[in-house]
Amino acid sequence: MSTRTPDPGVPPDYDPSQFPAFAVTVDVVVLTVRDARLHVLLVRRGVPPFEGMWAIPGGFKRPEETLDEAARRELLEETGVEGASLRQFGAYGDPGRDPRMNVVTVAYFAVLREVDRIAGGTDAAAAGLVPVSYALGGEIQLAFDHARILRDAVERVRVDLALTDVATSFVGPTFTLAELRSVYEAVWGVHLDGANFRRSVLSEEGWVVPTGRRARPGAAGGKPAELYRAGRMWQHGGPLRYPQATPTTRGTR
C-alpha cells in the first residue's frame, strides 16, 4: 500500500503496514553532587562497539511499558534506586549514532542525593561516578553520541534548577540551607552569598519548612544549622533566578 492512499490530509507515506523499523532505547543520565561538584554515573562498556569506553546507562524500551516506565526500570536496574526525580529531556536518532542498527534513544536525567553505594544495583567495577567536568572536558571519551546527550542533560538541569523542584532532589528529605545552596553553586558553577540565599528561600512560606531539629556542625565547628524539608511551592518553580552576567554594583569593591 502505497504512497497513493485515498487519504487527504494525511502524509502520503503514512502506511501502518510498511514502515522502517527502529530500536528504541532509553538512556538515563544520573546526576548527583559530591564534594561540591556535579557528578554523573557512567558505565564502562565491555563489548564492541566502543569497547572499554564510558557510556550513559540505558537499555531497550519494551513494547508494553511507557517511556517513563522504561527509564524508571533502567534506573532501578543500574543503580538500585527507586523514586528519584526522573525527567525526559531529549530524543536522539542520528543515522550513524549506533553502527549496528537504527536506534532512537529517549534520554532522561535522574537526580539523586549522594548515597554511599550509588551504583549498588549493577556491577560496581564497571560503573562509576565521574565529575561532569571530566566527562565533558575531554578527559574521558564517551561512547556513541553520549557526550552530546550528557551536555544536553546538564544544560537542562541548569535551566530546570530555576524552574522546577529539581534542586530538592539533590538533597535528602531534610537538609540545611547550606546543603541546598551548594546544589545551586555546583550546578550553576557560581558562588552564592549564604545570607542572601537564605533570604530568598525563606522570603515566602512554602519553599522550605523548618523541622525544629538541627544538623551537627562539621569538623570545622560553627553554629549548627537548622534542618529543613522541602515545601510545596516548588511545584511552581524554584525561589532562585539564575544570576545574570553580574549586574553587580559597578563602583564598589
Added chain:
Amino acid sequence: MSTRTPDPGVPPDYDPSQFPAFAVTVDVVVLTVRDARLHVLLVRRGVPPFEGMWAIPGGFKRPEETLDEAARRELLEETGVEGASLRQFGAYGDPGRDPRMNVVTVAYFAVLREVDRIAGGTDAAAAGLVPVSYALGGEIQLAFDHARILRDAVERVRVDLALTDVATSFVGPTFTLAELRSVYEAVWGVHLDGANFRRSVLSEEGWVVPTGRRARPGAAGGKPAELYRAGRMWQHGGPLRYPQATPTTRGTR
C-alpha cells in the same frame, strides 16, 4: 534476548540482534499568532483510527535522516514552509497510543509568522488553523494522544519565550514593538504595558535594531511605529521575564 550475556556493566538485555521493533514518527506542532490569539495547525484524519478527528501533522522518520531533518521535511510537506524555527520538546511512546502498532513519536514545535496560505503545501480542505484554546478546551477532539502533545508544546513555548529567541520567530523579518508585544501577550495570556515593554526591549542594545523605516498605522490611525529587526542578543535569552503572580503594588492604584 538472552538475559545472560557475558557482558558486565551493560544491561543484560542489551542484544543488538533481537530487540522490539518500533515505528518512529515525528510530529510537528505548528504555532502562530493570529488575531492576538495563539493558533495551531491541525489536519483532519481521513482514515481510521480516529477518522474525521483533528491531528497534529507528522510522519515516519526515515533511517537515513536525523530527527531534525525528518521534522523539517514533514513541516515542508505539510505547510510548504522552510527555514522556520523548529525545536524538539518531547517523545511519546505509551503502549496503546497507536492502536495499530508500537509507535514512538518525537514531537517538535515550529513557530511561524502568520502568512496567508499557511497550509499551502497540503490539501487545504483537510488542514486548518485552530485557536489553541479550542483544541485544548474540549471544543475539538484530537486523535491519539495529540492533546497531551499539544499541551506540552504550548507549555514549552511559554517557557522558551523567556529563555530563547522564539518570540522573534512569530513575527516577520521586520516588526513593530506592538507586534512583538502581542506575541508575548498571546502566548502568555497576559496584558503588558506598552511603554514598559518598550523600555525592557530597548534597555540594552542587541535585542532589536531600528531600521529607520516606519510601519503604516492601522485603520484606527495613531502614530506610525518604528520598524525593528531582531538583534543578536536573543541567543542568550529573551529580554522579558514571565510576569510572576502579580507582585503588583498593594496599597496604590
Added chain:
DNA sequence: AGGGTAAGAGTCGTGTCGACTAGAACTCCC
C-alpha cells in the same frame, strides 16, 4: 577559657519593573 568557624539577622544602596502621565504623530470624519 579562648580562638576558630559557620549559621543566622540585619542594613544599605542600586537596579528593575509595574503603574501612571504627558506629549507627539498620524488617520478618520465632519
Added chain:
DNA sequence: GGGAGTTCTAGTCGACACGACTCTTACCCT
C-alpha cells in the same frame, strides 16, 4: 481643514528584589 480618536514614545514615581556587607549567635577544638 480642523477636531476627535488612536497609537507610539518619553518620562516620572514608588515598591521591591537583590548583591554586598556587617554583626551577633552558637557550636567545635585545643
